[in-house]
Amino acid sequence: MGRIVVSEQISLDGVVDDPSGVEGTSRGGWFNEMSQADRETWTQHEFAESVAAEALLLGRRSDAWFAARWRERTGEWADRLNTIPKYVVSSTLDEPQWGNATVLSGDVVEQVAKLRTEADGEIVVYASAPLVRMLIDHELVDELRLTIHPFVVGAGPRLWGETADRKAFRLIDSRLLGSLPHLTFGVVAA
Template identity: 40%
Template sequence: MQRSATVHGGWRRLTAREHRSTLGPKAASRAASVHGEGGNEAHGQHLPHPGWRHAGPGRPGRGHLRRLRARGLARPPADEGFGRIVDGWFAAADATLLGRTTYLSMQPYWEQVTDPDNPVATALNGLPKYVVSTTLTDPTWNNSTVVATDILESVAQLKARPGRELQVHGSCLLARSLHDAGLVDEYRLIYFPVVVGQGKRLFDSGSVPSTFTLEQCVTTNAGAVGLTFRPTTFVTADLEMPEGGAEAVREQH
């Protein structure tokens, strides 16, 4: 069975992603990711409403998390339910696929977490990691391989290998490229009841249109919503309203 690719979301790292300085050591063991299973690729993200990506998982005080603290906004509600969702993601991983920025931001924290009962650290430190970069030539995080050329073809080959999921965490630009190429099999997103008002979008202007089917919806006691989507063929429709007749919808592929 081929791997599947999945994308996960939540905090910036949409792929690992509670921030140590913001959420504490225990919360810092949680992460979000984009990954794939059995030939599939998935992408995951933790998203404050209305779809902005939050600052990332590695070094404390980066990006939007820094700005959110400066504004005095409450941190997104990460609780045990959030942890169970993310732990479940990593339990299905066979490998991770990361962009260079996400990789370098996650490494300093996660490679120091040696607790064998921490499922996120166990997966990130023990499983193969593929980092997409044209400038990183000598990665120091164990089990790391640089993908520098023919990115989309290389990812397709990784997906074709037998196994479970090839997961993408964070890595927004990479995730967009994989989405546009039709290489993502599943998206796993966590929405927090927080309005940020600015930030990077997972799907930006110019993204290839897609529709999705909802595979799973889970809510946590703290108010976060975990959503699992699978992309489907994008279909448009024309609404016809003939005089004196009933309106009709004609689908167009």
């Protein structure tokens, strides 16, 4: 059985919106303020995570965002991200924008639960905050990996929204990626 792993870049106040600033929001770009040493450590970590993953699970907007930025890149990390199997959750998309992808439509909870049952390894979710909230609500997330950037952004979409019920997690690992805290939480069974 596969495991759904959420891997997010997040501010101290839970904002996940426009971390790179390319979407032009007034408070975006906080991800780019890390030091070069932090970026190198973070890059090594993210590359290792992509190598260990069996597949990626993305929302429609994240598929488009990553496709626009990774399709033309070269190198080991780009090769891995461009060729890894991807599953894109969407009720409106017929053809995903990033290569080697399959659209999951219809009953998303059923589709993701089936994918999780059929997989053997980690299915990593990048970005895709609405999808992450839905997965958490339906108890389909096995692990949360949060790289915390030391900024209070103050406004913008947050990873944590209203949930159907209280959700319990336990810290299973903590480390520094350079000076950035990286926390891994496992889901506590209900």
